[in-house]
Amino acid sequence: MTVPLYIFEARYKTMVKLCLEQEVARFVMVLANSQHTSLDDRIPVSAVGSYVDILSVSENPDGTYHLITYGHERCKIEVTRHQYVKEPDGMARPLYFTEDRSLPLQRSDPNEERVAAWDTREVFARYAELFYSFDAEKQIEDAMPEDLLYQASFICANIRIPSEHRQALLETPSLVERFQLATRLMRERLAESGVSGE
Numbered sequence: 348m349t350v351p352l353y354i355f356e357a358r359y360k361t362m363v364k365l366c367l368e369q370e371v372a373r374f375v376m377v378l379a380n381s382q383h384t385s386l387d388d389r390i391p392v393s394a395v396g397s398y399v400d401i402l403s404v405s406e407n408p409d410g411t412y413h414l415i416t417y418g419h420e421r422c423k424i425e426v427t428r429h430q431y432v433k434e435p436d437g438m439a440r441p442l443y444f445t446e447d448r449s450l451p452l453q454r455s456d457p458n459e460e461r462v463a464a465w466d467t468r469e470v471f472a473r474y475a476e477l478f479y480s481f482d483a484e485k486q487i488e489d490a491m492p493e494d495l496l497y498q499a500s501f502i503c504a505n506i507r508i509p510s511e512h513r514q515a516l517l518e519t520p521s522l523v524e525r526f527q528l529a530t531r532l533m534r535e536r537l538a539e540s541g542v543s544g545e
Contacts, residue, residue, distance in 0.1 A: 348504055350399070354412040358432035358442040363404065363412050372401040375445055377424050378514045392443060395450060395518045396424050421517055423448040452496065453521040463526035464495050467533075471502050474533045477542055478507060499525050508532055 354363055362374055377396030398419040405413040425446045431439035454460070468491070475483040492498050503516045503525065512532055519525040 348418050348500070349402070350416045350418055352412075352414040352416055354414060356440070357434045358440050360410060360412065361430075361432050362442055363401075363414070366401060367404065374399055374401070375422060375424065376418070377443075378510055392424055392426065393514055393518075394424050395421055395514070396445075397421050397517065398449075421450050421452070423450045452519070452525065455521060455523055460495050460522055460526075463523045463530075464498055467502055467526040467530045468498070470530050470533045470537075471506070473542065474506065474537060477537065477540060496522060499529065503529055506533055506536075508536070 354360055366372060366374060375396045376399050378393040398421075399416045400419060402415045402417055407413065422445075425448060426443045427446055429441040429443045432442055433439050472484055472487065475487055480486075490501065492501055499522060503513070506529065516525055516528055516532075519528055
């Protein structure tokens, strides 16, 4: 997905400057979390994140940035170091650095993937009918990608769930399991609203 970002925290402004200086148009987005990674047990970020490519950068007069970015495949987070960057409020907040470790989704039997995708799309149609505008089904059909990997990403990006559930979707090991988890999460939300997800 294309994602616009407004960068105002000092540590993330430092990150953008580093990307520009080193001519590296990529960084990693990761969910803040109290559990993971490898530098030490106190680093509060999740073990799986997503690569994000910078498509354009616009620096504002106040030193903030507007970025247009594009989210890519997931990656494994192994923090190798961090640096503290002082914010205007006097607090020093960490900027983390990680190894470049791609973590592609496992692919399986194409027929199994298509069946899982079909089930998920059916439930998503009922979900969209309940939670989105009256013409959502038509819009979804027009926007739904053909490629199954992109279908899963499109559906996962468009269901309203807490960030920990989004992280669980990101961490599923295979495409089939991502479709299955998305289906289960949508059915749970439909059931809470009194609508059958079957």
